[in-house]
Amino acid sequence: MPAFSAVLAANKQNAPKAIRPVAVLVGGTSGCGRGVAEVLAKYTEGNAHIVLVGRSEEAANEIIASLPKPVDGAKYEFVKCDVSSMRNVGIVSRDLASRLDKINYLVLSPGILSLAGRRPTEDGVDYKARVAIHYYSRFKFARDLAPLLEKASAAGEPARVLTILDSWMGGPSGVRPDDMKLEKDYSVRNAALVATTYNDGAVAALAKRYPTVSFIHGHPGVVNTNINRDLPFGIKQLTGLLGSLISTSVTTCGENMVYSLFDPKIPTGAHYRTSKGDAQTSKPNLSNADVEKIWQHSTEICDGK
Numbered sequence: 001m002p003a004f005s006a007v008l009a010a011n012k013q014n015a016p017k018a019i020r021p022v023a024v025l026v027g028g029t030s031g032c033g034r035g036v037a038e039v040l041a042k043y044t045e046g047n048a049h050i051v052l053v054g055r056s057e058e059a060a061n062e063i064i065a066s067l068p069k070p071v072d073g074a075k076y077e078f079v080k081c082d083v084s085s086m087r088n089v090g091i092v093s094r095d096l097a098s099r100l101d102k103i104n105y106l107v108l109s110p111g112i113l114s115l116a117g118r119r120p121t122e123d124g125v126d127y128k129a130r131v132a133i134h135y136y137s138r139f140k141f142a143r144d145l146a147p148l149l150e151k152a153s154a155a156g157e158p159a160r161v162l163t164i165l166d167s168w169m170g171g172p173s174g175v176r177p178d179d180m181k182l183e184k185d186y187s188v189r190n191a192a193l194v195a196t197t198y199n200d201g202a203v204a205a206l207a208k209r210y211p212t213v214s215f216i217h218g219h220p221g222v223v224n225t226n227i228n229r230d231l232p233f234g235i236k237q238l239t240g241l242l243g244s245l246i247s248t249s250v251t252t253c254g255e256n257m258v259y260s261l262f263d264p265k266i267p268t269g270a271h272y273r274t275s276k277g278d279a280q281t282s283k284p285n286l287s288n289a290d291v292e293k294i295w296q297h298s299t300e301i302c303d304g305k
């Protein structure tokens with residue numbers, strides 16, 4: 001486990017210097033995504049094109065105003081999208097694909113914390129307790145924008161996708177071949193397990209199909225963010241208090257996540273990282289059959305079949 005001082009030194013050393021990176025951060029308007037945006041902007045010293053995707057323009061504007069002034073030709077922008085709808089994700093992906101030449105870093109961290117039960121979206125998948133936001137939107141962004149990452153890679157530049165969720169959980173028990181949409185056996189816990197497992201599987205499936213790109217599932221640790229905003233009064237206060245005692249800041253989380261994004265040792269393939277940038281070693285692997293099942297199910301949902 002690298003010490004935090006080593007993370008800072010590595011990030012400084014490994015930051016892209018000869019290029020102007022393009023970074024798209026879905027969930028970049030708060031929390032872990034915000035931390036990554038700020039740290040990327042710091043190391044690129046204003047020489048980056050950073051796109052924040054989320055619902056809150058106000059939050060995005062506040063973050064953008066705090067970043068180092070963009071140098072000539074660089075820019076920071078907000079793109080509005082409620083990612084609980086795959087139609088919305090498709091509209092934004094097509095917009096980005098039509099006007100960006102490449103993507104170097106695609107960071108996926110949209111999230112909610114909710115105790116509510118299953119609430120199907122227009123795509124027939126669970127919205128309220130995680131899965132659409134924590135998984136399907138991320139899969140669709142990663143798959144639909146992969147050609148732009150391939151372009152970056154073909155030019156000899158970094159090309160990395162980082163999904164920030166719970167890379168320590170997940171495993172074969174999260175794949176239910178007869179209930180992939182989790183319609184029969186729904187619980188908040190099962191929804192969390194499924195979202196995490198599908199992120200794991202998607203990282204493996206995408207790495208196989210886009211072999212020149214690096215796909216990473218990272219755990220952020222306990223981070224002091226706005227994730228408990230939708231919890232009922234009382235529980236929100238309690239989790240906020242407990243979290244403040246043990247959590248790291250969004251900046252620390254940003255540095256740790258950027259450590260994986262910049263790590264020269266993982267230019268391609270599927271990677272599972274702890275909150276401190278180590279490889280996850282303690283969880284069961286998904287079989288090839290599980291990975292392919294997740295790929296097939298995800299493409300069906302994301303393509304509206």
Ligand SMILES: NC(=O)c1ccc[n+]([C@@H]2O[C@H](COP(=O)([O-])OP(=O)(O)OC[C@H]3O[C@@H](n4cnc5c(N)ncnc54)[C@H](OP(=O)(O)O)[C@@H]3O)[C@@H](O)[C@H]2O)c1
Pocket residue numbers: 026027028029030031032033053054055056057059081082083084109110111112133134164165166220221222223224225226227228
């Ligand atoms: N914080 C932790 O300790 C912790 C620990 C383990 C895992 N995680 C995971 O890390 C991820 C990021 O969490 P966080 O702590 O950074 O939370 P956060 O501060 O609440 O940020 C969540 C982000 O998701 C976006 N978002 C939520 N619903 C959305 C929607 N329907 N459409 C578009 N964007 C949406 C929000 O943007 P808008 O408000 O602009 O829509 C915001 O940018 C989550 O998946 C969470 O489960 C967090």
